[in-house]
Amino acid sequence: MFHMPIYRAPDFSQALFTSAPDATLAPVEMDGVAPQGFHSTSVFPEYIKVDGAWLLARHGRMDASIVVARDEAGAPVLHAVENRNLRTGDLVVLGRTENAEEGIYVHADCFDDPCDETPEGMNDKFAFRQGRSRETSFARDYDRLYERMRYDRDHGKIVWVLGPAFAFDADARHAMQVLIENGFVDGIMAGNALATHDLEAATLHTALGQDIYTQQTQPNGHYNHLDVINRVRRAGSIEAFVREQNLDDGIIASSVRRGVPLVLAGSIRDDGPLPGVIGDAYAAQTAMREMVTDATTIICLATMLHTIATGNMTPSYTYGDDGQIRPVFFYTVDISEFVTNKLLDRGSVSATSFIANVQNFIVIVAKGLGLM
The missing domain is CATH 3.40.50.10690 (putative lor/sdh protein like domains)
Incomplete structure (x- = not known):
């Protein structure tokens, strides 16, 4: 029976996150050109620390810059934007690290799958047929x-x-x-x-x-x-x-x-x-x-x-x-x-x-x- 995999958000109370600085932002100075040292996104959820809070872009994608904008109430909002679509004045996140050192955290291992059928206690380092090929049973x-x-x-x-x-x-x-x-x-x-x-x-x-x-x-x-x-x-x-x-x-x-x-x-x-x-x-x-x-x-x-x-x-x-x-x-x-x-x-x-x-x-x- 189908069960949706459960998302596990980071524990932002950990010192790793509380001691991290806000992300560094820099303005775009020319349409379609990111500031030097821009952060490029992956396919995983990526949290950015802005105004002391860790935020997640609602829609991500690989190989984009993260633009920090403000909603009508002045709260920060993140957008993943292809560099060609950057516009002068956009505030872009800078940084090339992924573990909160620069206010950037890439959250890769984030889903628990209730349908995972790996046998309990299975932690063998060697096993046959772990890849997927024409011999795989689908x-x-x-x-x-x-x-x-x-x-x-x-x-x-x-x-x-x-x-x-x-x-x-x-x-x-x-x-x-x-x-x-x-x-x-x-x-x-x-x-x-x-x-x-x-x-x-x-x-x-x-x-x-x-x-x-x-x-x-x-x-x-x-x-x-x-x-x-x-x-x-x-x-x-x-x-x-x-x-x-x-x-x-x-x-x-x-x-x-x-x-x-x-x-x-x-x-x-x-x-x-x-x-x-x-x-x-x-x-x-x-x-x-x-x-x-x-x-x-x-x-x-x-x-x-x-x-x-x-x-x-x-x-x-x-x-x-x-x-x-x-x-x-x-x-x-x-x-x-x-x-x-x-x-x-x-x-x-x-x-x-x-x-x-x-x-x-x-x-x-x-x-x-x-x-x-």
Whole structure:
């Protein structure tokens, strides 16, 4: 049975914290340029001592500066701000230490998990199969994923980061569609390709010219996605195209009909692209961060660069609907161990990894939730 991991705040009565100085602040002197010696954030909760009190930014992220602002009552408030978004006059926290010496405390080991299944008294320094690989059994991970998704459907926000592989398979598209229709999707982040080929599948039953069920290449099929892009651009928007064609099949049409927001980040290799695809990389990053800011579960599937980007901008904690600090459940799924490990190499959140074909994964998830 699902139990939310319990957040353990630091004991600020300890001498470590009471004797610590207030953090040093310095003003930004040029837009987009942090003061020398700025403190850069991690994915963990980070407390800053201001006016003698230890404060936590409500929304964190990795590789940002901490700006100290004031609310209407004059009380200090912390914001994690990308350096490019700093503005002249912002007061930025300085310091490169993490254990309260400079009024900065990084609180890494902060959650107690009631669902931890480590045997009592288990403290072996050597044990087999401690990593995650293609030989790992993921059965219990699936069970815990179902429990977390059911909880967060009603008490959180579930964001999916999708590679185009979903659009190439009929069963995977259907599985994702039923997840959307049953409230397990609160936002989708993807690229031009996922949307293009899903709409191609909805209108022509192909993806990159191949039948999405038989995988048979169709005559002149290499034109199909280009024709679809052209038709959507003529309609003016993805939403208008879905309405004009009365589409009710697939990921994009279901998202439009249910009002699930899409963030489509473009790339240098895009065809078209579809209207609505964000071509400015930093505008896309901003839109992605806005979507993940209050996410409680994030599931990244078969898209390495989108996964790393999402991991970099996602903190390990957020606030639940009860106002309490809770973990962000982060999953990365790919057929390649290299891709799932790459996220950890980048210093991002400690994600639960599935080494799996994502088309099979999404069907298993839909069936495990009783939707197929």
